[in-house]
Amino acid sequence: MSKPRVPPRPRKSRDRLTAVPTVGGGLSSRHEGLNAPGGPFADAGQEIQELIDLAKRNNLAELEIEREGVRIRIRRDATAGTPLVSVREVMTAGQDAPKEKPALSSPAEATGYVTVTSPIVGTFYRSASPDADPYVEEGDFVKQGQVLCIVEAMKLMNEIEAEADGRIIKILAESTKPVEYGQPLFMIDPQPAF
């Protein structure tokens, strides 16, 4: 991997690179929306392409790099044949919250935000299984119909889907905990600014 063309990084942050191998298949090179100005990956267009090439060459299903509170994940989307590249802000202990992230202390401040509530009684799970990654993280962009979480009731796994496109502002329920009808699960910004 060639050297990233970005400003020198502060010492306290470290790149974390995780990779998950795959069985068969390949990646095509499609990625989106990553080069936020002033961010740690500001000039990262080439770096992203290099990551995708790296994943391809090594037959990886998933590749993730985290730097200064921004995480890029490249995931092979088996059905579409294009990799899903997601960017999210990661909150780590001791790190200041990035200025762009809205501070919500109550839903009343979040005018225009949409709350996704549970349509049934059951147990809330953020991922498909205990060792799988969560379906979504705060900051993720989601598309209409995308699975956000599972609410399990009487051994049946009910996938809860996003009703519209948007960005996950806040996850309001705790994984593996019971939820009742109408309980808030996610706060979504249906018109995220870029």
Next chain:
Amino acid sequence: MFKKILIANRGEIALRVIRACKELGIKTVAIHSEADAQSLHVTAADEHVCVGPAEDALSYRNIPNVLSAAEITGADAIHPGYGFLAENAHFAEVCESVGVTFIGPTSENIAAVGDKAKARDIMARRGVPVLPGSPGELRNETEALEAARKIGFPVIIKASAGGGGRGMRVVNKEDEVVRAFQAAQSEAKATFGNEAVYLERYFLEPRHIEVQILADVRGRAVFLGERDCSIQRRYQKLVEETPSPAVDDSLRREMGRVAVEAIKAVHYRNAGTVEFLLDKDQHFYFMEVNARIQVEHPITEMVTGIDLIKEQIRIANGLPLAFRQQDIRLSGHSFECRINAECPDKFTPCPGLVTRYHPPGGFGVRVDSAMAAQALVVPHYDSLIAKLITHGQNREEAIARMRRALDEFVIEGIKTTIPLHKRIFSDAEFQKGRVSTGFLERLLADHSG
């Protein structure tokens, strides 16, 4: 004993069950719709789970959500109360299959007595005196005519899957039979989704007498006196009393014996009520079995001293009855008035905000209610907001207590049936105990006429 019981109901009966659980040291889970989030039964329970929006089909009768609520709270039993899922054989069966105890009769019991035409058949073959009627369902107009001729007029055509006065037609003469049959069928189809009807002899002004029974897992059954529920408007009960002024000791023993016989015929378990019609000549006829705890159960508790909800919980837990028939003593007299949020002239539901609520008290007065000041009466459910129950050493004292309590009862902000109850209790015929099922309609007609 159960560790935690989920109450699949709302309002006064949910509170009633929670109270019994608390006294037994059992934890409670209240379920509620979004409309009932601030309800008293929710705050009274240890835990609560919202199970849906206001419409009861999506909340209180939402079987997946109710069972899921039991699962996430770890409840080991469900008490269904009355109405909603209480007589839903499918629900009882699903509870059984997921290992949650349904506090009530078995799903087979519910199915057996739920089909009223079939139940009559079973009872008739068992030797229980049954109202003269068609042997089972009337399949067509010809059968209806034949049955009516055999039984003798007047007759009433009733829905098999019915109740609450719907799907019924009284027929006085032979030439009315066919049209009444067709009308009853279509109303039964529209109201209950099942057009099956049967036919019975119609009595002009019988008394509605019902017998409370309890049966345990060992098949031992007892009866706990009778209740006279003759004061009804359009088949909706308004006032109940025990004992019935028309029933003496020997008739009571006979009706009780027959009631026990009836429920044993279907291997009934837990609490239930056998309904009879009593004609002017002291003949009684089986009508139906109600496979649930009933609204008016408190008056039986007042005269027997037995907590029926606790008995339901004990029986469901597999415990044998702690008393035999000879241990049951009836003492004094008790009345119940159903206080409904209804407009006095048309009896239409009258929802709204209760601005002041102060129930009566004192010796011999009991109020079962989940109402409170500043609480909202919502339009989505039945209009019952309180049950006012009195007990006295005799009928006169129980009446005096009821009149005193009705005067004390303060409910402002909505209209209620309290003024009507005051009229009933000051009526001379009522005070003499001369009441039958036509009484209330006549009282109402007199007043407006």
